[in-house]
Amino acid sequence: MGDLSPVELVFARLLGLRGRLADAVEAECEKNPEIADELREKFAHYSENPPGSAKRNSRGLARRLVDRYSDELGESLTSVRPPPSEPLLPKLEGRYDLKNELARGGMGAILRTWDTVLSRELAMKVVLGHADGDVPPERLRRFLREARVTAQLAHPGIVPVHELGSDADGHFFFTMRLVEGRDLRSILRLVQKNQDGWNLTRALNVLLRVCEALSYAHSKDVVHRDIKPANVMVGAFGEVYLMDWGLAKLLGEENDPEAVQDRAPSQPTSSGSADHSLTLEGAVVGTPSYMAPEQAKGIESAISPLTDVYAMGAILYQLLSGAAPFREKDRARAPASILEALREGPPADLQTLVGDGLEELVAICNKAMNREPERRHSSMESFSGAIRGYLEAEQEAVEAARRARREAARAERVAEYLGGLFRSHGGGSASLLRTSAWTVLDAGAEELMSGFEDQPLTRATLLASLSEILLDVDASNRAISLLEEELSLRQNNPSWPLPEHVVTLRKLARAHEELRSLSKAESVLEEALTLLGDDPESQEMRWQVLEQFASLLRVRGDLQRSSEILIDLTSAYEEEGKDGQLCEVFHQLGQVMALRGNSREANRTFERAKALCISAPDVETARLSRIQKSRAMACLLSGEDGKSLQKAEDLLRSAISNSIENLGVDHHWSGILQRDLAGCLVRRGVIAEAEELARQALVTLRRCYLPTHPEVGATFMILAVILLADDRTREARRLIGEAESLVDLSVLNGKLRAQALETGAILRALCGDHLGAAFIIGELNSNVDESEGVQVQRKLNLLCLCRDAGIVDIDDHYR
Structure with missing residues (x-):
């Protein structure tokens, strides 16, 4: 570019800036008064002869079009070729070590580059010029414009620009992340x-x-x-x-x-x-x-x-x-x-x-x-x-087919069992075996049950199979009606096997817990424990019920009773050498200790759970990520000092690595962990990475769940917190509006509804509608069967997220 003066080079650089050119020229004149008169003259001439003039276009448009299309196979605009172009390589010895050329387009070339200062590989884009070193002004302007526009777009899907510059000869370049x-x-x-x-x-x-x-x-x-x-x-x-x-x-x-x-x-x-x-x-x-x-x-x-x-x-x-x-x-x-x-x-x-x-x-x-x-x-x-x-x-169709295969296998097992019953009771008639598994499941509960009134055990078995399927698809209301009918049949037939009776009670307790009818769930589990009594042959099943009971009590906020049950279970499992069950009990006990404020004991307990998770052969490998997540949440509960936040961050990163390795990057659990890490990072002020993680989590969870699912809403919420913390209020409000538009409480019940309401309250608070948020929290607390401590924690969570978003002095709204 030897025919361009230093002032022309400065003016070319100013052309690439976003904003009014006149303002940029005046700012440059103030910084460099020695070139002010000549620079203002260039600007006046440019303004009087804008790039839209016919003369300028008739010459420049052909070159620009050929530049644009030269990299497109079979899309040459004209048989007339421009002068040969070559990369104008900047001389940057000591800063960048230029390697091989990776790609070339109509405007520039991409080079593999080694950053000698930060010891990393980058991509460098350089402008294409002619053999004499000349670069068409429009091409240079577009090159600079690309760098500046891209640098202002901070998004995971846009390659970040690190540096824009030129060497002493005016050979411009910009560096960016290397994408392989x-x-x-x-x-x-x-x-x-x-x-x-x-x-x-x-x-x-x-x-x-x-x-x-x-x-x-x-x-x-x-x-x-x-x-x-x-x-x-x-x-x-x-x-x-x-x-x-x-x-x-x-x-x-x-x-x-x-x-x-x-x-x-x-x-x-x-x-x-x-x-x-x-x-x-x-x-x-x-x-x-x-x-x-x-x-x-x-x-x-x-x-x-x-x-x-x-x-x-x-x-x-x-x-x-x-x-x-x-x-x-x-x-x-x-x-x-x-x-x-x-x-x-x-x-x-x-x-x-x-x-x-x-x-x-x-x-x-x-x-x-x-x-x-x-x-x-x-x-x-x-x-x-x-x-x-x-x-x-x-995906829903794929999942439906997968569920159908799973359900068909269950139905076939039921059919085989019932066929044996028919032969023994009905003289060889095995009509159910001639009914396809799909027909059994598709018939619907009412139609399927008809005709078995005089065969109560057959009816109870079908009820058990159907209710389990309904629980798997979150149809807890319908599952409860079937389970209560099954339970009635079993209570009227005390000679039937005890284990199936207890399994029915455990499923009924699970359904009530899903619907947040926690008192009912507790009563059902107490009935199961009474039914089992102290019979040594039923001891293992009793332990399973106690584990479920302890988990329920933790959810209700009855931490004292929960910890007592879990401590008793640790002794029992250690004595029996049941490492897999012991791992889960230590995990639960660590969560309870953290909620009770005993962070040191919680950490020791989580460490024992982690050790068992790694060593026990019968523990699912992905459970480690759940333990690490619980430990991270315990760190956040223990305080918001730098040490606790750093520990939580390290644990969540480890959990994400474990989840991706064992479940895959697109699994919903990996997305939830990424969201949790984003929330931790925004509290530490690491906004850019927090936003990237939250957006990745949102993509993953939207693939895994329907848009109305609370996990999707919670991820929108964390992303809104991040945007508000970054003073991007307008973008945050638009995001909150999108999140609120997705909420459909009519399709949610129980636990999912409670989660959606809590997220909705926080979204209202983030918008500044504290009256609306307090009303939702009050409605939630009045309709959910849980302890006062749990409700206090819900309020503290809301206040904490508001503080993360930079919203303070709002405690009086939620007293």
């Missing part, structure tokens, strides 16, 4: 071939991650304008990044002289002259196959977040059909031809290309790619919500 992986183009090809584990569902989840990054950018009034598979990177560990923000539009910048104005005369022409000119109608920044009609027509004022929605729809089109819109598989087509086709009408009918099936996804895609922006999905969140709804329905 594949771009979405490669992945789409793998999906078509069903290779390397890539399928439609996995690819759709990648699209959702891109949508999350775009939703964030749109919230910052940034429109990407060049979304395409080549600009999406998927890392080696599942990370998804939306790259290349060089064409991003900042909404509201239309009247600023520094805004991108790629405008051209009305008729598309190409020329073989030395300046390689190519003029196309309107503002055609973007990639034609993924470009919205308003982009192709150059309607600058129509560019909006819905423009990006169209582009995401175009990627979905390619995912479903195997080819980008207006193109055929493995066949190139000139961009000018694609632009002309785009202006004339929509691409080939997607349903015809896909054939039968995937109608829901085709409808989502067609709506996103509607030629009229106002008829598309109303936002990126709406588009991603539609895809998420499809995936949730698919």
Whole structure:
């Protein structure tokens, strides 16, 4: 860039800044008065000759378009080639050690780089220039703009920019995180071939991650304008990044002289002259196959977040059909031809290309790619919500099939048992064995029970099977009605086996606990203990009931009785050498000790549980993460000093590592642990990592649960706390509104309803509606069967989260 003066270099840098150029020029003049007059002269000349003039565009647009499309196979805009471009490598000896080139586009090249100061690998982007060192001003401006826009978008799906700078010769560069992986183009090809584990569902989840990054950018009034598979990177560990923000539009910048104005005369022409000119109608920044009609027509004022929605729809089109819109598989087509086709009408009918099936996804895609922006999905969140709804329905279908297989196995066992009963009682008639398992389960409780009035044991067995299934799917109300009928049958037949009777009582207690009828649950367990008595042959079953009883008492807040039972159980299990059961009892006892404020004893007890978890062969490996989580919560209960918070953080990180290793990164428990760690980090003031973890947790839990589930709401709540702690009140309120819109108490009962109400109260408090929050807490306390201590802890939790969010002096609202 030897033909550019130092003032021109400064002015080029100012062009990349966000905000008014005039303000940036004046600020630079104050810092460097020796160049003030010349810099103001440059600004005056630039303002009088904005980049939208016809002369400037007829020469510059061709170069910019060729730059933009030079990396697209088969999308060369013109047979006329620009002068050869090469990376202008900065001389940064002692700071960065430049390695090999990783990729090259129309504007710049990406280099693998070693940061000698921080001893880490980075990616460095450098601008492409001509052999004489010259860089077209528009390309340099776009390069600087990309760095500055990207640096302002702090989101897990956007690669962070670390440094923007230049060497003594004015060779600009910026560094960013190095992403190892594949771009979405490669992945789409793998999906078509069903290779390397890539399928439609996995690819759709990648699209959702891109949508999350775009939703964030749109919230910052940034429109990407060049979304395409080549600009999406998927890392080696599942990370998804939306790259290349060089064409991003900042909404509201239309009247600023520094805004991108790629405008051209009305008729598309190409020329073989030395300046390689190519003029196309309107503002055609973007990639034609993924470009919205308003982009192709150059309607600058129509560019909006819905423009990006169209582009995401175009990627979905390619995912479903195997080819980008207006193109055929493995066949190139000139961009000018694609632009002309785009202006004339929509691409080939997607349903015809896909054939039968995937109608829901085709409808989502067609709506996103509607030629009229106002008829598309109303936002990126709406588009991603539609895809998420499809995936949730698919997952629900998979889970339903899995449950059906599980239920069928149970029903087959019941059928085999009952068939034996029929033969022994009915002279060989085994009619139930000729009924399919699915029919048994699908018949419904009432229909299934009819006809067995004169066979009470058969009826009781069916009731037991059905009630267990209902408990598994959280249908506790219906399960209770079946269990009470089963219990009545067993009470009227004392000669039936005792273990099944006790199992029925334990399931009934579990159902009442799920519905937060804790007193009823306690009475049922007391009945079970009375039934078992002191019979040595029933001792092991008695211990199981006592474990359940101790857990219930802890939930109720009766910590004294709970700890007494658990201490007795530790002695019994140690004597019998039952390490697996002992591990769980120590885990429960540690939780009770922590709630009683005995942090030292709690920690010792958790250590014993951990040791048994590691050594006992009959303990599930994922239980270690649950113990670590309980220890972390105990640390937080013991105080909020730096030492306790650091200990809690370390424990939660260990729990997450264990959960991911044993259950997988997409398991709901891994998401819950990530959310807990985010809450701990925000209390320590580590906002950026806390937000990243909370957003990861939200993605995971939304995959695992329906949107109305309290675990999803609780994750929204933690993310809102983080945003408020970071003074992003507007974004937090928008998030809280989304969370509250998902709550549907009509589909929740018992424990889930209580969790949802508590989350709702905290969300109200975070919005400043302390009257509403106090009312919800009061309603919850009056309708939930638990001790005063538990209710006090609920209030303290609310106050603590408000303090984490920076909301203080609110105690009087909750007295």
